[in-house]
Amino acid sequence: MQIYADNAATTKMSEAAIEAMNDCMRNWWGNPSSLYTIGQKAKEKLEEAREEIAAIINASPREIIFTSGGSESDNQALLTAAAKGNRSGKKHIISSAFEHHAILHTLNKLKKNGFEVTLLPVHENGVIRLDELEAAIREDTCLVTIMTANNEIGTIQPIAEIGELCRRRGVIFHTDAVQAVGHLPIDVKAQNIDMLSASAHKFHGPKGVGFLYARKGIILQNLIEGGAQERGKRAGTENLPGITAMAAALKEAAANMERDNAHKTEIRDYLIKGLSEIHHSALNGDAKQRLAGNVNFSFEGIEGESILILLDQMGISASSGSACTSGALDPSHVLLAIGRIHDVAHGSLRLTIGEDITREQADYMIDSVKKVVAHLRSFSPVWRDLTEGKKEFILK
Amino acid sequence: MALYSEKVMEHFLQPRNVGVIENADGVGEVGNAKCGDIMKMYLKIDDGIITDVKFETFGCASAIASSSMATELIKGQRVEDAMKLTNQAVAEALDGLPAYKMHCSVLAEEAIRSALEDYQSKNPNG
Numbered sequence: 001m002q003i004y005a006d007n008a009a010t011t012k013m014s015e016a017a018i019e020a021m022n023d024c025m026r027n028w029w030g031n032p033s034s035l036y037t038i039g040q041k042a043k044e045k046l047e048e049a050r051e052e053i054a055a056i057i058n059a060s061p062r063e064i065i066f067t068s069g070g071s072e073s074d075n076q077a078l079l080t081a082a083a084k085g086n087r088s089g090k091k092h093i094i095s096s097a098f099e100h101h102a103i104l105h106t107l108n109k110l111k112k113n114g115f116e117v118t119l120l121p122v123h124e125n126g127v128i129r130l131d132e133l134e135a136a137i138r139e140d141t142c143l144v145t146i147m148t149a150n151n152e153i154g155t156i157q158p159i160a161e162i163g164e165l166c167r168r169r170g171v172i173f174h175t176d177a178v179q180a181v182g183h184l185p186i187d188v189k190a191q192n193i194d195m196l197s198a199s200a201h202k203f204h205g206p207k208g209v210g211f212l213y214a215r216k217g218i219i220l221q222n223l224i225e226g227g228a229q230e231r232g233k234r235a236g237t238e239n240l241p242g243i244t245a246m247a248a249a250l251k252e253a254a255a256n257m258e259r260d261n262a263h264k265t266e267i268r269d270y271l272i273k274g275l276s277e278i279h280h281s282a283l284n285g286d287a288k289q290r291l292a293g294n295v296n297f298s299f300e301g302i303e304g305e306s307i308l309i310l311l312d313q314m315g316i317s318a319s320s321g322s323a324c325t326s327g328a329l330d331p332s333h334v335l336l337a338i339g340r341i342h343d344v345a346h347g348s349l350r351l352t353i354g355e356d357i358t359r360e361q362a363d364y365m366i367d368s369v370k371k372v373v374a375h376l377r378s379f380s381p382v383w384r385d386l387t388e389g390k391k392e393f394i395l396k
Numbered sequence: 397m398a399l400y401s402e403k404v405m406e407h408f409l410q411p412r413n414v415g416v417i418e419n420a421d422g423v424g425e426v427g428n429a430k431c432g433d434i435m436k437m438y439l440k441i442d443d444g445i446i447t448d449v450k451f452e453t454f455g456c457a458s459a460i461a462s463s464s465m466a467t468e469l470i471k472g473q474r475v476e477d478a479m480k481l482t483n484q485a486v487a488e489a490l491d492g493l494p495a496y497k498m499h500c501s502v503l504a505e506e507a508i509r510s511a512l513e514d515y516q517s518k519n520p521n522g
């Protein structure tokens with residue numbers, strides 16, 4: 001059995017997206033900036049995609065600019081808010097401890113430029129607390145950036161409440177919604193979101209394309225200088241095949257969202273129940289306030305890379321927050337942020353299921369994980385120490 | 397999977413000499429401070445010759461394959477010769493390891509050395 005259970009890393013392109021991309025490459029290959037008909041046809045396609053995407057998140061088309069993906073959108077959003085803050089002497093930014101590196105590394109860069117950064121704790125359940133956010137906001141806070149849903153443990157933040165609070169306190173609110181767009185309903189107006197990052201390859205669109213929503217009135221800071229594309233805010237001839245495919249993928253994801261989420265939630269909870277039968281294991285992140293497709297477990301006494309390679313042999317593609325899977329040999333900052341110690345982060349496994357997941361596949365995954373965990377524990381010196389009482393179990 | 401050589405995969409999927417030796421003549425346990433992995437070696441030694449060796453490892457595929465290969469390399473060797481085992485020899489026998497996984501083979505070298513030293517400290521006259 002072959003099961004792709006790493007949809008948080010990337011998704012397979014949908015047929016609709018592939019169709020749209022092919023159609024664009026065959027028929028709408030002109031440069032949208034050219035004034036003759038072939039160019040203007042391409043321009044029409046571009047604006048059509050912008051309108052479709054804007055409508056799905058309740059933005060207006062002028063508030064959407066196309067980028068190369070989530071990382072670029074995150075960088076541009078942060079640098080924009082920082083530049084605005086800098087102009088008015090506001091150099092304090094609030095974020096959370098478990099953001100994606102596209103956010104955290106950009107914040108580190110800003111710190112070197114004199115910005116002060118407060119990272120809110122995300123607690124054991126992987127959710128920030130509004131009272132802590134409120135207390136952290138200062139006179140000189142220029143930006144709050146909190147991800148909509150976490151990429152490793154899938155926990156969902158109270159975005160509308162954060163938006164409301166930031167609006168009330170007059171602070172720009174950006175959210176990295178890369179894991180959420182196409183998976184959760186988003187309404188930038190109702191949720192008071194000022195800026196939002198998205199990436200097509202997380203919702204069955206192509207890689208290397210995404211968008212940044214910036215509320216009317218926020219003047220974006222360029223990362224890429226050059227031509228006047230994207231109203232002068234992002235130079236470079238538009239990736240039209242990617243953009244039209246992204247719009248097609250998002251339209252489909254939005255149309256099926258309710259049905260898909262109901263199905264994924266059912267299988268997710270079934271997986272969580274099945275994997276909980278493994279002794280000395282624990283679910284990472286809140287059991288309910290999480291993406292419908294995300295299951296993340298830690299198993300005590302074993303290491304994650306070994307789990308992944310054994311699962312791969314059984315046809316299952318998954319991921320782990322183990323130090324041994326990162327080139328830098330650091331355990332996942334997300335698991336550390338929810339208070340997992342290194343040993344427990346070590347034995348972590350993330351399964352992110354897709355819409356086409358079946359009950360049979362879930363059974364096969366549970367069975368395979370149980371076998372793999374038992375096998376690796378059978379010759380783990382740490383497991384021996386734990387079972388012989390020389391070391392105390394951390395997970396019940 | 398192109399991440400590892402076929403040899404690494406073979407030793408990871410079917411590790412040799414897995415387990416424990418009761419009343420072993422030498423036991424060594426080492427850990428990697430960086431990624432946090434742990435390796436334990438058990439030796440049976442008769443007349444200065446390693447007649448049996450078993451290991452337990454908590455770590456990545458490369459660490460498990462390195463342990464397995466290291467036990468194969470020293471089985472039947474004299475203690476003095478086994479003392480000379482290097483992590484490069486382990487990695488070479490595995491047809492190479494990715495650069496950032498070389499430290500896993502160091503763990504194997506250290507675990508064996510530590511077990512041999514344990515044996516020598518209990519048998520000061522060889």
Ligand SMILES: Cc1ncc(COP(=O)(O)O)c(C=O)c1O
Binds near residue numbers: 068074151209
């Ligand atoms: C939460 C989050 N933010 C940002 C990114 C970066 O997106 P991209 O790969 O499109 O640059 C990802 C995906 O890797 C992500 O999961």
Ligand code: FES
Binds near residue numbers: 458497
């Ligand atoms: S033992 Fe951790 S990377 Fe190999």
